Amino acid sequence: MLIQRESTRARGFVLDFRNWKTLRIFARGRKKESARLDAFLKDLADPGLIESLRKEEGLRYRGPLSLAALVLGLLVGGGVTAGWLVQRSAPPPVSAADSEDLAHSLTNQGLALTRAKEISQAWSYLRLATEMRPNLVEAWAALGLADLYGGQIDEAERAYRRCAQIDPNDPRGLQGLGDVYFATGDLRKAEECWLKGNARRSVSRLRLLQGRFAEAAPLVEELARQTPDQPYIQTMVEALRAGRLTPELRWRLGQGVVGSRSAETARGWRLYFARRYGEAAAVFSRVLDQTPGDGSARIGRGWCRLKARGYAEAHADFTRVLAEWPSDYSALNGLGWCLKDQGRAPEAAAAWQQVLALNPESPEAPEGLKGLGMLAFEREDYPQADLYLTQALLQNPFDPETRTLLSDALKRLPAGEK
Numbered sequence: 001m002l003i004q005r006e007s008t009r010a011r012g013f014v015l016d017f018r019n020w021k022t023l024r025i026f027a028r029g030r031k032k033e034s035a036r037l038d039a040f041l042k043d044l045a046d047p048g049l050i051e052s053l054r055k056e057e058g059l060r061y062r063g064p065l066s067l068a069a070l071v072l073g074l075l076v077g078g079g080v081t082a083g084w085l086v087q088r089s090a091p092p093p094v095s096a097a098d099s100e101d102l103a104h105s106l107t108n109q110g111l112a113l114t115r116a117k118e119i120s121q122a123w124s125y126l127r128l129a130t131e132m133r134p135n136l137v138e139a140w141a142a143l144g145l146a147d148l149y150g151g152q153i154d155e156a157e158r159a160y161r162r163c164a165q166i167d168p169n170d171p172r173g174l175q176g177l178g179d180v181y182f183a184t185g186d187l188r189k190a191e192e193c194w195l196k197g198n199a200r201r202s203v204s205r206l207r208l209l210q211g212r213f214a215e216a217a218p219l220v221e222e223l224a225r226q227t228p229d230q231p232y233i234q235t236m237v238e239a240l241r242a243g244r245l246t247p248e249l250r251w252r253l254g255q256g257v258v259g260s261r262s263a264e265t266a267r268g269w270r271l272y273f274a275r276r277y278g279e280a281a282a283v284f285s286r287v288l289d290q291t292p293g294d295g296s297a298r299i300g301r302g303w304c305r306l307k308a309r310g311y312a313e314a315h316a317d318f319t320r321v322l323a324e325w326p327s328d329y330s331a332l333n334g335l336g337w338c339l340k341d342q343g344r345a346p347e348a349a350a351a352w353q354q355v356l357a358l359n360p361e362s363p364e365a366p367e368g369l370k371g372l373g374m375l376a377f378e379r380e381d382y383p384q385a386d387l388y389l390t391q392a393l394l395q396n397p398f399d400p401e402t403r404t405l406l407s408d409a410l411k412r413l414p415a416g417e418k
Contacts, residue, residue, distance in 0.1 A: 103133035107142050114142070115363050116396040119150040119273040137163050141172040148179060149363060151269025151296055153259045156180050171197040178202060183259030201232065205253050208239050216240070254327030256358060260296035262287055268300050277307045295321050295328070302334050311341045329355055333364035336371050345375050366396035370405070377409055385409040 110125035126146055129139035144159035157180045163173030174197030181190035187206060194202040200219045207216035220236045227233055235252045239245055245253070260266070264287045271280035281304035287297040302317030315338040321331040336351035352368035359365065373388030389406040396402065 099132055100136070103129040103136050103139055106132070107136070107139045110139075110146060111142050113398070114146045114149060116366065116398045117149075117363050118398055119146060120270075122146045123150065135166050137166050137170050137172060140166065141176060144176045144180075148176075148183065148259070149257065150273060151260070151300065152266050153180060153184060153261055154263075154266065171199070173197070175199045175202070180259065182206070182255065183257050184261055201236075204236055205232075208236060208245060209250070209253055211245070213240060213243065251326050252358065255325055256327055256329050256362065258295035258299065258321070258325050258328055260294050262291065262294055262297065265294055265297045265300065268297060272300055272304060277304045280304050281308070293324075295325055299328065299330050299334070302331065306334055306337055309341070311338045314338050315342070327358055329358060329362045329364040332358075333367050333371075336368060340371060340375070345378075349375055361395070366392045366399065366402070369395065370399065370402050373402075373405060373409070377405060380412075382409050382412045382414075386413060 106125045106129035110122045110129065113119070113122035113125060123143075123146055126139060126143040129136065130143055133139060140159050140163045144156045144163065147153075147156035147159055157177065160173045160176035160180065163170060163176065165173075167173075174193045178190045178193035178197060178199060179202075181187070181193060182202070187210070191203060191206055193199075194206070201223055204216045204219040204223065207213075207219075216236070217240055220233070220240055223230075223233050224237050235249060239249045239253070242249065264283055268280045268283035268287065271277075271283060281301055284297045284301035284304065287294050288301065291297070298317050298321050302314045302321070305311075305314035305317065314334060318331045318335040318338060321328055322335065325331065332351050332355045336348045336355070339345075339348035339351060349372060352371045355362065355364050355368040369388045369392035373385045373392060376382070376385035376388060386406065386409045389402055389409055392402045393399070393406055
């Protein structure tokens with residue numbers, strides 16, 4: 001879902017997550033706040049709990065500073081609890097600068113959680129950040145990303161429009177809107193927004209996919225001069241040299257995320273990320289009964305079936321999606337897990353390698369790396385398991401299974417390789 005922000009003024013993300021490292025612009029030296037939030041907001045990052053605290057407090061907070069004070073109260077010293085807050089008549093004072101710092105930290109945490117596919121928790125952090133600082137473009141852009149990857153297409157569009165309203169000169173809103181339209185197949189609107197947002201790489205990619213090589217060529221040549229070693233650019237240069245898109249090149253430039261405008265599909269994804277897999281599967285199935293071509297709903301049902309250990313059924317859903325959208329990261333990752341659980345290790349490895357080949361930093365990449373690490377561990381190739389699992393943990397430090405697997409692999413390494 002991401003691409004590199006393509007203006008000299010700002011960089012950010014688009015739909016394919018192909019350049020997730022660019023999101024590090026959001027981390028502006030706030031590691032200390034992020035660590036404290038991890039420790040203290042683990043349970044607070046829950047809309048229900050936040051609302052409960054508000055009710056217990058007997059206050060209707062009317063502004064972002066009041067909410068910031070509530071959160072910051074949990075970060076003040078040891079032993080500060082929600083009970084302490086309940087006993088107070090008002091939250092402790094907080095400056096506008098502190099509120100902005102905390103909103104930035106919440107944004108950073110939300111982005112990390114989005115990458116780890118902990119979407120519900122990401123929403124909690126990012127919605128809180130936008131409530132605290134309603135004019136913080138970074139927070140709205142990050143929320144748009146979480147919504148886009150979380151299957152909430154209309155919400156993503158609203159978040160990106162909010163970015164554009166806050167600062168019409170900031171490219172993130174327009175580029176994000178282009179991502180939304182690209183995900184849903186509205187290519188005309190996608191190109192229009194990307195052109196306004198100076199997203200030259202996205203425009204080039206779209207034109208190549210549409211066979212508009214003459215229009216793409218000047219942009220690709222300029223991009224190649226600026227970033228000649230960027231893999232995505234190399235793919236486009238290769239396409240120009242070939243004068244056509246081979247199946248391999250089309251696959252490498254293809255749509256990495258499939259979106260749906262269906263409100264029911266969006267509801268299914270909310271249920272899925274809340275781990276209510278049975279309910280989500282029923283919603284997705286009803287959508288597919290009426291609209292068999294809803295790729296997002298089919299991916300969602302595939303993941304629900306996978307969680308329920310219905311590997312053959314999940315395999316069928318992912319395979320059908322990939323027949324139309326062969327570059328979809330989520331379907332490829334899900335297919336890998338289906339194949340592994342069916343005892344088809346070489347095919348599972350091939351699926352995960354495809355995820356990494358398309359984008360080694362997509363939100364599906366940590367699971368692909370973990371899967372490859374598990375396969376290496378099972379064949380007792382512990383150095384290779386160490387390599388894959390370390391990369392997986394670096395990309396997703398929230399996964400306890402990866403941490404345990406890595407610890408076990410390290411214990412089994414030959415003495416000279418530890």
